[in-house]
Amino acid sequence: MRRGWACGAVSAALAFTLSSAAASTASGAPRFSAHGSANQVYVTGLAPHARMSLVNRRGQQIPSIYNQTIPSHGYGYLRTRDGTKLAIDVRLPSDLPSEVGLPVPVPRPLAGGQYPTLIEYSGYGYADPPAPVNGIAVLANAMGFAVVDVNMRGTGCSGGAYDFFEPLQNLDGYDVIETVAHQPWVLHHKVGMMGISFGGISQLFTAQTRPPDLAAIAPLSVIDQTQTTLYPGGILNTGFAFTWAKERVHDALPASPSGGQSWAYQQIQQGDETCKDNQALHSEAVNLLGKIRTNNHYVPAVADPLSPITFVNKINVPVFLACQWTDEQTGGHCPDLAEHFTGTSRKWFTFTNGQHIDSLDPQTFNRWCDFLQLFVAQDLPANGCALTRAAGPLIYQTAMGIPGVSLPPDPIQQQPTYSGALAAFENLAPIRVLFDSGAGSGAAGQPSPGFEDSFSRFPVPGTFGRSWYMGSNGTLNDSRTGRGANRFTWNPRALPMKDFNGGTGLGSGGLWTALPKYQWNPNPSGTSVSYMTAPLSSNTVVIGAGYARVWVRSSSRNVDLQATVSEVRPDGNETFVQNGWVRADERKLDARKSRPLEPVLSLRAKDVQPLPRGRFTQVTVPLYYEGHAYRAGSRIK
Known part of the structure; x- marks a missing residue:
């Protein structure tokens, strides 16, 4: 205990x-x-x-803990059911900085001083009084919402000890929602949740507990399972995922000049005794890196509670969710969530290519704003979204460092009545796919899609599989063409470990800018094998998953395999589409979970089997989800 x-x-x-x-x-x-x-x-x-x-x-x-009083503005603490005090900061539209030069007046509270209210909840420094670390409260403030930014237990100035999405965090989220909803300044005494990445994932874990005063959730850039991001194909993701875990370990330390969250140390230096006392259990944080290493195989009792696909069926409030096929942080497996949200009929999903930040692209931003106005504020979107619409160029210059981006016309915001806007939104198809983001209207790289389509469900109705077979001379053919083998020698120094060396975010050389400078180079001859179709005779749209099935013989009893899918245009330019991975000794498939176009690896320790010596063995490389239009004349590689 x-x-x-x-x-x-x-x-x-x-x-x-x-x-x-x-x-x-x-x-x-x-x-x-x-x-x-x-x-x-x-x-x-x-x-x-x-x-x-x-x-x-x-x-x-x-008295109920939900009747406690928390600040209506600014910094404070909220007590959970076990007595833990969580650091919070209540941010109002009036907090929007005047120096940014907003084009229209800041939204004011309704009669009685009430605001529609959203909660942003994660282990980042959300409660930092000047501004939330990695938070997006400013966007919600611009839409007229009060935002309660909350630091999870064991982080920042919050009490308790940190662990990755443990049950206590979920219950804390429940207590936060019910406490905030009972405040006199909260409109309708119902609250919504919003946030991106960590602050998006936390919504899924909290909403499964079904707080009665939760109005809706709007998670952006999230995961479907911890495993698909942390151990894709059974291979530890030592890029973003493991680095992120190291940062959480550092942030969970007691606040000091060398550990914990820096803002918490500043609070203590300024005399915050509650923050000081709350550091007492921070040193008891779970050894997250050890936990990752220990759980390198699938154990249902450990993995399933950390995998949203196993519990989002419990969520019974309206949901708006957006994520990217090519998210460099949370990965491209998020769309798997859509079919598992069976507990609510009010659910809408937007999927696009792009980076972690692209869940805030203009088309998605419009729908996100509409959703929060309709289901949390219960107001006409034309009212609540007016400031963000006018401030569009400022938002994208600030968030992505991309100038000249405006929010496109939005039919929901053109509705003159709340009932009309609500009916129009509820008539939208649940699944929306944006294609070719970065190649739409405006300058190259602006976050605008070339086109979009909508569907009644995901996987998309009418989807069928198309197979190509590897042939001689690097071809992909419509049918088998005989026997043969291609060889290559793995060389870890053949290419740099990374194909992008800038920072995540905006600014010079940043990944979230319009045209980030990738160094995506082909493997030197003899260090990989590749195969390519003949030029496509017609446009071909692929939405969903897939796999590469290969026969492997190796001088090593175990190898890590990566399959990369790309489009090679007639002019020779190549566009990355998606990856898939597998550790060869983890190749056994889970027959119960697998589907014809979505093979699922077992990843159980009992199914680990080294490659046999001297003979070929079938290995399936599951491909992560994609939504891509291959043009006529292009080749699939």
């Missing part, structure tokens, strides 16, 4: 009273059972709509 949990003989210190609406036995005595644990009481056996009160030994009713 982790130190710091408030445990004890809770049931011995509490008493229960039951109102007259409760179920009773024939003798009139109430019939239910209750037990206490960690400052919680679990009650079963009540009739529907029965009411209970929790009282102390003196018969005094114990």
Whole structure:
């Protein structure tokens, strides 16, 4: 048991009273059972709509933690059910910096001082008073929302100890939602959740707990499973994923000049005693890097609670979700989530090519704003989205360093009534795919798609598989052309370890700029094999997953394989589309989970099998999802 949990003989210190609406036995005595644990009481056996009160030994009713008062503006703390204090900062539209020169007036609170309210929740420095670290509260403020930025337990100035999406974090999220919703300044006494990346993923974990006052969630750039990002194909992702885990370990340390989140150390230096006291358990954070190394194979009891595809079916509120096929941080497996959101009929998804930040591209931004106005603010999008529409060029210059980007016309925002806008939005197809982002209207590299299409579900109805067979001389053919083998010698120094050397983000050489400078070079001869189709006779659109099935013989009993799919245009230019990976000794497929176009690796330790010596063995390389239009005359490589 982790130190710091408030445990004890809770049931011995509490008493229960039951109102007259409760179920009773024939003798009139109430019939239910209750037990206490960690400052919680679990009650079963009540009739529907029965009411209970929790009282102390003196018969005094114990107030709900959800009735606590938190600041209506600025920095403070929120107490969860186990007594942990989470650092928060309430940011209002009036906090928008005046020096940026907004083109229209800042939204004001409604009568009574109420704001539609959103929660942004992660282990980043969201509660940092000047501005959230890696947060997007400023965008929601510009849409007229108050934003409550919350640091997860064990990070920043929040109490407790950190672990990666443990159950306590999910329950904390529940408590945050219910506490904020009960504040007098919250419109409708319902709140939404919004955020990107860490702040998007946390919404999935929290919403599965079904807080009654959660209005909607809007996660951007998220994962479908921890495994598909951390161990793609059974290979540890030592690029972004493992580096991100190292950063979380550092951020979870007690705040000091050399560890923890720097803003928390500054708070302590400025006299924040609560922040100082909250560092007590930070040193008890779970060894996240050790946990990653230990769990290098699929163990359902460990992996499934960390895999949103296993629990998003519990989410019962409206959902707007956007992610990218080629996200350099969370990976290209997010679209797998769409078919698992079975708990709500109000769900909309946008998928596009692009980087981690492209879930905020103009077309997606419009729909994101519409969704939050309709389902959280319960207001006409034309009202709430007016400032962001006018400030579009400023937003994209600031967020991506790309000038001249405006939000396109939006039919939902052109609706004159709330009911009309809501009906129009609910009539939208659930699945929206944006193609060729960066090649639409405007200058090259601006975040605008060439075209888009919409579908009733994902995987897309009418999808069928197309196979090509590897042949001699590097060809991909419509049918098998005989026997043969191609050889190559793996050379880890054949190419640089990275094909991009700039920083993630905007600024000179940044990855999120219009035309980042990739050094994507072909492998030197003899260090890989490649195959290419004949020129396509017609445009071919691919939406979904796939695989490369190869027969492998190796001088090593184990090899890591990567398959890369690209489009080679008639002029010789090549466009990256997608990757797939597999560690050869992890090649066994999970027959129960696999589908014809989506093979799923077992990744269980019991299924590990080295390659046999001296003979060919079939290996399937699952390809991550793509949404790409291959043009007539191009070749698929």
